[in-house]
Amino acid sequence: MNDFLMFLQDVIPSLLKGTVITLEIAGVSLLLGVVVGLPVGLGRVYGPTWLKRVLGIYTTFFQGTPLLIQLFFVYYGLPAAGITFDRFTAAFLTLGLNSGAYQAEYLRGALQSVSEGQMTAARAIGMSKWQAIRAIILPQALRLVLPAWSNEAISMLKYTAVVYLIAVPDLMGQAKILSSKYFAPIQIYLIVAVFYLVLVGITYFVLRAVEKRAGIPGLTYSPEHGGA
Amino acid sequence: MTNSEAAKTQPIVRLEDIYKAFGVTEVLKGVSLSLMPQEVVVLVGPSGTGKSTLLRCVNLLSRPDKGRIWLEELEITAPGVNEDKVRQRVGMVFQEFNLFTHLTALENVMIGMTKVLKMDKRAAHAKALEELERVGLANRADHYPAQLSGGQKQRVAIARALGMDPHVMLFDEPTSALDPELTGEVLAVMQKLAFEGMTMMVVSHEMGFAREVADRVVFMEGGYIVEAGPPEQMFDHPQVDRTRVSQ
Amino acid sequence: MTNSEAAKTQPIVRLEDIYKAFGVTEVLKGVSLSLMPQEVVVLVGPSGTGKSTLLRCVNLLSRPDKGRIWLEELEITAPGVNEDKVRQRVGMVFQEFNLFTHLTALENVMIGMTKVLKMDKRAAHAKALEELERVGLANRADHYPAQLSGGQKQRVAIARALGMDPHVMLFDEPTSALDPELTGEVLAVMQKLAFEGMTMMVVSHEMGFAREVADRVVFMEGGYIVEAGPPEQMFDHPQVDRTRVSQ
Amino acid sequence: TAVQPGAVPAAPAATTSGDEAVAPAASDGQMAKVKAAGKLVAGTSADYPPYESVDADGKFVGYDMDLIRAIGEKLGVEVEIQDMPFDSLIAAVQQGKIDVIIAAMQATPERDEQVDFTIEYRPTKDAFLGKGDSTLTIAKPEDAGGKTIGAQTGTVQEKWIQDNLVATGLTSADQVSSYERADQAALDVASGRIELMLIDAEPAISLAENNGLKVLLLTSDTTKGGKSIALPNGSDLKAEIDKIIAEFQADGTIQKIQEANGLP
């Protein structure tokens, strides 16, 4: 028992360091995902046909291939083509673009579920199409998409675990190093699982609270669950 | 027809030989109609006849294929006319209310004032409250659409249109999505507007309303105006037998 | 009542002093009722009175809180009785049909035979076709529920129950989810069954059916049986004034 | 749980070819078991040329592969290679999923507690690799201090960095990267994302050639002893394989295998 406490004492600080990195990667990637997903989602619904098509290729590509290979491609593959990102940038970019594709699709669903009458009514009081999108459609769609984005945030938190494979010492990376150092892989990974459980649990409840606060009577829609 | 009146003043809306087709379906086949200031015209006719389409032409939500439309002195079908500006002058109320779901009643009325008319927030707030008062809903200002009854929703929709200070109001079957009990409150508001001198073009099957409020009833069928006249004449001595269809 | 008959033969179903409550709501407050072989009993009474609950007690879909029920010689409320076996002997037809959505009409009738009675497929197939024939739907054997009209669905539901060779059939408002035009076909099938000698207990507001087919009409109210007798007596000379409520 | 910094990770592992299961090894009767099965299952991590890699036909090739096949021939059994992550090998041999490890592995005291090692079949040196145009001069291992450096997770090189550069304060912990595979570290050196990597000498040479890297220092100061084959603790196969290796060293077989794989 004493042994185990000492073991924990040694392991937990490293894992906490890893947790900070995990949160950082998940946070930045999600944000990048929003920055990308928002215009892409809008373009997918309101853009000209050629744009819809191009953006469709982007979302299909990122949704159709494994995140891990995307990450390897960006990190180890692109330098061969003369493009070198440091490992954090590579992680942000890959996870961000991946998440952007999913977020765009969720937003698209939400935009399309805002009833057509809303646009007509907005135009009827003299708003331009762009004004109507900004003032009427998007505020509704963003609220509608919130549950899907909560799922996405949780998926993201979990999918960051692949970045250990490009030598980022995130929670999973720390677990890998620790399990090489100690002779206790099962224990290490179980502890790490608890870490993720807590992280995901907290995120879940925070996002639920946000959803509740942003909720408006009569505005509901939930697209099927998806993952990054 | 109201030729004698038309001579006195300028019509506020003038439709001239309007044609409109969707794909192969010809919906409007040459409709001409004028609306005088403060006049209330009720459009009736069987379903699919083009009443809604005609109404939507007046604020360019539909663009006529042929024909010309004047709004006061301006020919709005002329190239280069800013549609958004036109729509600010023409209020429209839909069958399905189409309130902005994410905004309270008050915000629904305000948003056009602030975003389109660029009024300042304080002024818009005051004016929006006034408009809600006018439709008898000042006490529901902070309710979201989902928290309002159908009749209340429709009255907010009317207030929203009025908030833009329109010169004409268009109503497309504003009570047909309502239970009979709720219909009354909306008709009362419309009646009040008419008495205040608002120019109105109304698609409605509410014959009671037409009879009491309309200056003129226009009967459409198959893409044409087949009869028009004061309500007494239209309902009591129809020249075309079909007027009765819509009763 | 049918006391004279009861003396001659054994009742097929006997309910003795049945009590049933859901939470604090007492639904059945001591109901006793016997059903003789080949008898058709129609249960009537206002909504919420416990008619459905009583019916569901007979095949143990609801378990009485107190009281005893015999099905032929067996006390089915005794501990250790296999409910599934009981239900095989009691056919039940619901208001909402409850056909198995993923199975064709024929398969709906067959599945109980093959899975519950462990009949072989060929025999089940033949018998199921026969049952469909009996309700006049042999030509719809391969249709899925979604491809059948309400009346057809209900007739398949009857065939499904008949396929188990039940000794008693229970019907809970079998026509009330149907359009008036479709009601007739289901009532005709039930009438036919009655003439063939099937013992039936029917909750229904179809007075025409009751009058023509029922041997006995039982009027329930507030958890009690308040009156019972042959239909002529019940409808034409009710002792309790309330019988009229259900007409 | 044994808390032993420096112990090698316990990761079990598995076959890549065929899916027939191997019965857990009772380390004592291992010889009899292998003979009875007619098959010696050797675990490796096939990303370490010239010791072990996969050729274009999907065959396991390299110095270690040739050696273990020759040993198998001597034992009169077939050899089956199972590929797995390097840090899973020790657990795999402990759990009897593989009979031996041959993966250019060095006997360290920590590993020796977990498994038994044969006599060395090849002496070992380490190399510091830098980018082809690197201007760094590494005259002795400690000169690597303060530079960004990488090594493969769970290797003796990684441990040396931790013990001699990080623990001494020469290098900060976040300048050290642990890679799943050695070639990933080499790619990062090539792209300039890290300045140095520490790795076995021979793979260093082939990685350097192929990635345009430069060997900055060849040294035996960072490493003690040579490569050995690992077996479960107490295996009776150890004596047998020791004998065969000694024989091979005497009769020139090792020499031949070396040359065949381009090693000095």
Add this chain to the structure above:
Amino acid sequence: MEFVQKFITTFQFIVEGLWVTIGVTVVALAVGFVLGILAGVARVYGNKFLAGIGTTYSVVVRAVPVIVIIFILFFVISSLVDLTAFWAGSLALGFASGAYQTEIFRGALRSVSGGQMTAASAIGMSRWQAIRHIILPQALRLALPAWGNEATLVLKDSTLVFAVGVPEVLRRAEYVKARTFDPFFAYSVALLLYLALTLVTTQVLRQAENRYRLRL
């Protein structure tokens, strides 16, 4: 020309991993299917105890990254039974997928109307018979769209088993990379293969959906 040649040889080498990828995916989906049905039925129709187990399994496993689940399971499985990397990896992935499938089947089971169970009871079916012959066949059809989505997610997550040494597409790409020192090519080929695989899978599943849709 050299480029094309290189592409073809790389492709030919990596494409062999496709069978392993498909194998891992199929095994994982099948295992997840069994676990998902069991836990889903337990959550909807089980007693408190069984429902509790189903819920815990689903909630905990879904909160933890698949790769962590794979590592835990991989170590646990291989200390209990002797399995190849292929089986250990596939089973672990299946265990993870099972948690997601639990939710899919739970939703589908609950959307089968209550009347179906009553009607099944009324013709004398036992509870378990009713679940097997009436409720599940309908729930499975209702679950198909969500299940198809899960299938493509598992297909993509199957790359994660490379970390325990399964020679699927990504692992073979790694071999190529280690040999040719050309990561760009190796990963490009792997990406294309996956893209093709998901697109085909999506199409097949969509057809299955149309074919087996429950007419309600």
